[in-house]
Amino acid sequence: MSAGAAVLARELRLALRSGGGAGLGLAFFLITVLLVPFGVGPEPEKLATVAVGTLWIAALLACLLSLDRLFQADQEDGTLDILALSPLPLETLVALKAAAHWLTTGLPLVAAAPLLGITLNLPAPAFPWLVASLAVGTPGLSFLGAIGAALTIGIRRGGLLLSLLVLPLYIPSLIFGASAATAAAEGRDPGPAILLLAGLTLGIVALAPFVGAAAIRLNLR
Amino acid sequence: MSLWRYANPAEFMRVSGRALPVLWALTAACLAIGLGWGFFVAPDDYQQGATVKILFIHVPAALMAINAWLMMLVASLIWLVRRHHVSALAARAAAPVGATMTVIALVTGAIWGQPMWGTWWAWDPRLTAFFILFVFYLGYIALWEAVDEPDKAADLTSVLCLVGSVFALLSRYAVFFWSQGLHQGPSLSLDRTENVDNAFYWPLLVSIAGFVLLFLSLVLLRTRTEIRARRLRALQEIEARA
Numbered sequence: 001m002s003a004g005a006a007v008l009a010r011e012l013r014l015a016l017r018s019g020g021g022a023g024l025g026l027a028f029f030l031i032t033v034l035l036v037p038f039g040v041g042p043e044p045e046k047l048a049t050v051a052v053g054t055l056w057i058a059a060l061l062a063c064l065l066s067l068d069r070l071f072q073a074d075q076e077d078g079t080l081d082i083l084a085l086s087p088l089p090l091e092t093l094v095a096l097k098a099a100a101h102w103l104t105t106g107l108p109l110v111a112a113a114p115l116l117g118i119t120l121n122l123p124a125p126a127f128p129w130l131v132a133s134l135a136v137g138t139p140g141l142s143f144l145g146a147i148g149a150a151l152t153i154g155i156r157r158g159g160l161l162l163s164l165l166v167l168p169l170y171i172p173s174l175i176f177g178a179s180a181a182t183a184a185a186e187g188r189d190p191g192p193a194i195l196l197l198a199g200l201t202l203g204i205v206a207l208a209p210f211v212g213a214a215a216i217r218l219n220l221r
Numbered sequence: 222m223s224l225w226r227y228a229n230p231a232e233f234m235r236v237s238g239r240a241l242p243v244l245w246a247l248t249a250a251c252l253a254i255g256l257g258w259g260f261f262v263a264p265d266d267y268q269q270g271a272t273v274k275i276l277f278i279h280v281p282a283a284l285m286a287i288n289a290w291l292m293m294l295v296a297s298l299i300w301l302v303r304r305h306h307v308s309a310l311a312a313r314a315a316a317p318v319g320a321t322m323t324v325i326a327l328v329t330g331a332i333w334g335q336p337m338w339g340t341w342w343a344w345d346p347r348l349t350a351f352f353i354l355f356v357f358y359l360g361y362i363a364l365w366e367a368v369d370e371p372d373k374a375a376d377l378t379s380v381l382c383l384v385g386s387v388f389a390l391l392s393r394y395a396v397f398f399w400s401q402g403l404h405q406g407p408s409l410s411l412d413r414t415e416n417v418d419n420a421f422y423w424p425l426l427v428s429i430a431g432f433v434l435l436f437l438s439l440v441l442l443r444t445r446t447e448i449r450a451r452r453l454r455a456l457q458e459i460e461a462r463a
Contacts, residue, residue: 147384151377155367165360165381169388171353172395179399196398200391211384218376 003088004096011100015066025062025105026112032058033116044121051120052130052181059109059134060170063141066105067166068159070097070149071216080153084220094212095205098146099139106138122185129184133194137177140201143208144169150215172200228305230448237441244441248434255428263424275333277425281432283326286354289319289436293361294386297379307444309375310451312382313365314443318436320358327351346396347404353392357385371451 036054040046074080083093113134114127122130148166152158176197180190227233259277266273296312299305330348331341342348364381368374 151364151381152367154373158367161360161363161367164356164363168353168356168360168392169384172388172391175392175395175399193398211380215377215380218373218380221373221376 003086004092007083007088007093008096008100011097012103015100015104025065026108028065029058029062029109029112030116032061033120036120048121048123048185051117051122052126052178052185054120055113055116055122055130056134056137056174056178056181059106059113059138060141060167060174062109063101063105063138063145064163064166066101067145067149068152068162070101070146071153072149072158075153075219080216081220084216090213090216091209094146094150094216095143095209098143098208098212101145102139102142106134106142110134110138125187126181126185129190129194130181133177133180133190133197136194136198136201137173140173140204141170143204143212144173146212147208147215150212150219153216153219173197176200225303225305228303228307230307233307234445234448237445241438241441241445244434244438248431248438251427251431251434255424255426255431258424259421259428263420269337272333272336273421275329276421277428279326279329279333280425281429282322282329283351284429285432285436286319286322286326286351288433289315289322290354290357290386290389292440293319293382297382300375301379306375306451307448309379310447311440311444313375313378314447315436315440316358316362316365318439318443320355320362322432322436323351323355323358327355344400345404346393346400349396349400350389350393353396354389357389361385371454 033054036050036058037047040050071080074083084090110131114131117127117130145162145166148162148169151165152162155161176193180193180197183190183193227236256277260274263274265271293312293315296308296315300309300312327348334343335341361378361381364378365374368377
């Protein structure tokens with residue numbers, strides 16, 4: 001097995017077995033959506049207007065949840081030093097970690113979103129576009145989160161700081177993602193928004209590993 | 222002789238110590254003339270009445286809110302490339318000043334917006350972009366505070382400043398995609414084709430100069446404080462080892 005595949009397999013195994021990652025993000029997503037009707041009231045029309053925004057914001061927050069351990073756990077037990085010294089480029093490591101984060105956190109959210117859309121009375125034409133916008137947007141969230149996680153490796157209780165650093169970076173993704181689904185719900189063309197979102201995500205996925213690797217190098221110096 | 226001479230902290234302290242009194246005097250003069258002219262001499266607007274005069278604080282503050290971030294970006298780049306400590310400390314010193322300018326711009330806008338638009342706040346693209354800028358300032362300041370080691374803090378905040386610059390700009394264009402605005406177009410432009418009336422233009426220019434000088438003075442003052450704090454820390458470490 002190549003080094004890259006070994007790292008990815010290790011990340012996935014850790015996320016699935018050590019109780020922390022995958023399940024928790026999804027559970028957090030469910031609970032956040034469950035709370036919204038108590039806040040805005042149970043009327044179906046009212047819920048329909050906030051459904052897209054609720055699902056997107058809940059997805060942002062759920063992505064954030066497991067980010068602070070992305071590099072910190074490895075830094076605490078010295079694994080990160082060994083990985084940094086290995087022939088695997090640090091950029092690849094960051095990309096693989098972010099990809100594993102998306103597979104275990106983002107992808108389950110994409111799968112659960114239509115189900116929760118039903119409970120929030122999401123308009124029927126918006127379903128495929130909500131799923132599409134989340135599928136296209138959430139990889140960018142994981143990769144941006146990797147930058148934040150790399151910046152806050154050495155900080156004890158960095159979770160709160162991490163959310164302050166990362167959530168503002170999520171704003172463009174949220175705007176384009178929610179616009180696409182809302183446009184579909186209102187019978188407008190969701191194309192431009194989803195294309196902009198796709199461009200944004202591709203740019204983030206291409207560039208974020210370099211920023212994250214730079215931050216890790218600065219942290220390990 | 223090159224500009225980098227002033228990157229030496231001792232040289233910086235010497236020059237900035239001499240420049241600061243002059244800068245403060247110029248700041249006071251420009252602000253007094255600009256604001257005094259604006260508030261007492263310039264006429265009321267034919268529609269907005271006296272409320273138009275908040276322009277002389279709002280526009281310069283908004284301008285400096287953005288320029289302060291640009292200055293931090295340049296200073297961060299200089300730190301990352303040439304590793305001059307004064308540059309990193311100047312970026313740190315500018316952040317709270319920029320954040321305050323952002324708040325001043327938002328608050329004066331709200332005070333003007335209440336009688337004019339009939340609302341304190343609207344999710345207008347310009348207002349939203351400033352709100353977002355403010356959050357970026359907060360994150361930057363918080364990261365400086367959270368990292369104990371000074372050089373590492375300078376490194377990490379510089380990276381954050383670069384990423385933040387890209388995303389602040391992206392957010393700005395994204396919010397224009399997302400909502401249409403209440404806010405009017407630019408009040409000033411260099412080629413003077415779409416400017417405010419001359420009666421407002423000149424006092425506005427003077428008060429912008431005053432805000433620029435105020436920003437410079439505050440950043441120099443705060444950078445000097447940071448340098449002294451850094452020296453104090455070094456002395457304490459030597460003392461602790463002895």
